[in-house]
Amino acid sequence: MQKKTAANSNGEGDPVSLEADNNKLVEDFGAKSISGIEQIPDFYTFNNGLIVSHRDFDKFMNKMNSGERSAIVSGFNASSSPHLAHLAVFDTNLMFQQKYGAEVFIPISDDESYVSGKIKSQAEGLKKSLVIARSMVALGFDTRKTRIIIDQLYTNIYNFAIQLSRSVTLSTVKASYGYASDKNIGMHFYPAVQSAHILLPNHFGIKNVLVPIGPDEDPHIRICRDIAELYGYRKPAVIHSRFLPGIDGKKMSKSKDNAIFLLEDEKIIRKKIMNAFSGGQASIEEHRRIGGNPEVDVPFIYLRSYFLTPSESSRIEEEYRSGKLLSGEMKNLLVEKTNERLRVFRHNYSKTRPEDLKKIMLLNDHTDIEKIMEESGVFEKG
Numbered sequence: 001m002q003k004k005t006a007a008n009s010n011g012e013g014d015p016v017s018l019e020a021d022n023n024k025l026v027e028d029f030g031a032k033s034i035s036g037i038e039q040i041p042d043f044y045t046f047n048n049g050l051i052v053s054h055r056d057f058d059k060f061m062n063k064m065n066s067g068e069r070s071a072i073v074s075g076f077n078a079s080s081s082p083h084l085a086h087l088a089v090f091d092t093n094l095m096f097q098q099k100y101g102a103e104v105f106i107p108i109s110d111d112e113s114y115v116s117g118k119i120k121s122q123a124e125g126l127k128k129s130l131v132i133a134r135s136m137v138a139l140g141f142d143t144r145k146t147r148i149i150i151d152q153l154y155t156n157i158y159n160f161a162i163q164l165s166r167s168v169t170l171s172t173v174k175a176s177y178g179y180a181s182d183k184n185i186g187m188h189f190y191p192a193v194q195s196a197h198i199l200l201p202n203h204f205g206i207k208n209v210l211v212p213i214g215p216d217e218d219p220h221i222r223i224c225r226d227i228a229e230l231y232g233y234r235k236p237a238v239i240h241s242r243f244l245p246g247i248d249g250k251k252m253s254k255s256k257d258n259a260i261f262l263l264e265d266e267k268i269i270r271k272k273i274m275n276a277f278s279g280g281q282a283s284i285e286e287h288r289r290i291g292g293n294p295e296v297d298v299p300f301i302y303l304r305s306y307f308l309t310p311s312e313s314s315r316i317e318e319e320y321r322s323g324k325l326l327s328g329e330m331k332n333l334l335v336e337k338t339n340e341r342l343r344v345f346r347h348n349y350s351k352t353r354p355e356d357l358k359k360i361m362l363l364n365d366h367t368d369i370e371k372i373m374e375e376s377g378v379f380e381k382g
Helices: 018-028 057-065 084-100 110-115 122-139 156-165 170-177 185-204 215-231 266-274 284-290 298-307 310-322 327-351 354-360 369-376
Strands: 051-055 070-073 103-109 146-150 208-213 237-241
Touching: 018 051, 018 215, 051 057, 057 070, 057 208, 057 237, 070 084, 070 185, 084 103, 084 122, 084 208, 084 237, 084 298, 103 110, 103 122, 103 185, 110 122, 110 185, 122 146, 122 327, 122 354, 122 369, 146 185, 146 354, 156 185, 156 215, 170 185, 170 215, 185 208, 185 215, 208 215, 215 237, 266 327, 298 310, 298 327, 310 327, 354 369
Parallel strands: 070 103, 070 208, 103 146, 208 237
Antiparallel strands: 051 237
16 A cells, blocks of 8 residues: 555654654743744644744734734755745745734855755855745745845855854853864854844844744754843744654655655655655555554645644544545645645746845845856756
């Protein structure tokens, strides 16, 4: 019935074990469960449990609902192209912009990708950054209320980082990230750059700031929140998204190619999903008799998280547990939902033009962005 099932899992980074990582911030690092917030937006990422914890999100919502100018800061690493898990974050940011009028700042960390060795050159980082920027336009962010920061094109960010760096000690960085002394100095300095990204909206007159992040990015926020008030800034609020497994049931990783990328061909997406880690049984007969395990079934986890309402998820979960719904049918439903959504994104991506990016990018003075985009080749196809 399926090539990968719960029966042949080794449990390494599987969907169940990833839950421990989602809970650590609340249990060990002082974050609070999102369930305690009264003013939770009526949106699928909140309704479907994709947002699990926070720091001062209630304060952020109170300020925004009172009419205070507010901003979302949501960064992206230039070592990879956007995939399905990123889409939920982008959708959340877009919801805050469209429903609440929040301005959105999108730092693309081409410099961190380079100093960490995730990419081979700054030129590679720039090209990938421009693809990400083009993707943001395709997703529908308002070019009048969105600012994209590619650090090598907006080097003013480094002067701000230098100012903040006086309050970030080497011992703090080592304790927060576990860096050894053999890490290059760029990695040790980068938390100051990250804090500059997070606090940048203050330079545009915006004090009420929210940063949606994954659990693994919380050290950046903890350092920034520790130093913000030293410089007269309000501590940024945070919401943490849930870790979801890769399509193979293990931790998502670029090297494993176990994510569904937004710009992939529909046939490739279908192949990935049809080979996804399943909670079904080894044969149709056995599945009809015993039923499936939705708790580890990646297609169900994706459907429940990204595409279905809670009531729809409950119905499908019951049918799967009873054996009425087969693993192959679950996968086909995810193929249909995924390709339907990404077909729209790819169409919009093909329609974006260089002038669209120019409207939303923060740039150094006298930057010839037209030449840079032409040399990058980002607009040669589509």
